[in-house]
Amino acid sequence: MTTIDPDSPRGPLDDLDLQILREVRWLWESVDPMPGDLLDRVRFAVELEDSDVEVVRITERREVAGVRGDVRSRLITFAGDTLDFMVNVQARGDGTLRVDGWLSPPAEHPVEVRTSDGRFRTRSNGEGRFVLDRVPCGLVQFVIRPMDRTSAVSTPTMTL
Structure with a gap:
């Protein structure tokens, strides 16, 4: 001792x-x-149940002026080892967002946006395009589940 x-x-x-x-x-x-909100952010980020996840990185983020009026949107580009994608996020004025996205390489894949209010799911078409409407503003995380793999592709948690 x-x-x-x-x-x-x-x-x-x-x-x-x-x-x-x-x-x-x-x-x-x-x-x-x-x-x-740090504890909520940590819990939100850890909640992703897949242990085999490729996390993409944000490569570009731009504010885009609308064609009509003062409507603004954000164009965010993500890059990963196996999948890249871009989303155009437009505020609807009612506390929700419209998200238009494009996957590369283009293919049909399940797409999910995780929010503190729940999960919003859709599917990209054969050209890699997807749309989610009325996504709540706040913490979000995009999760793509490529059909030819068992692992998911996820963005970092971010505030939109």
């Missing part, structure tokens, strides 16, 4: 140590507090 010398840096914490740790915690909570 080994004993710890109370005078060594590895000794037990005393009241001064605990006070210093409380002040360090207060400092970080004051200067850089944890976002209020």
Whole structure:
């Protein structure tokens, strides 16, 4: 059995140590507090039940002005090892979004948008195009399940 010398840096914490740790915690909570929705974001990201998932990366994000009026949309491009895709996200004005997407290489695949309000599913057509309407604004994650594979392709969780 080994004993710890109370005078060594590895000794037990005393009241001064605990006070210093409380002040360090207060400092970080004051200067850089944890976002209020961090736990929800972590739970949301971990919920994806597939352990074999290819996570694509965002390669481009642009704001696009509408043709008529001041309607704006966001064009987001994702790139992965086996699948690339692009989505055009347009706010509907009622707290929901219309999502138009294109997969490359084009094929028919199940497409899912995970939100904090639930899952919205559709299927891309033979040209790789898909549409989801009335997707709630907020945290989202796109999940494509290519028909020729057992693993899914997923985006990082993001706020739309």
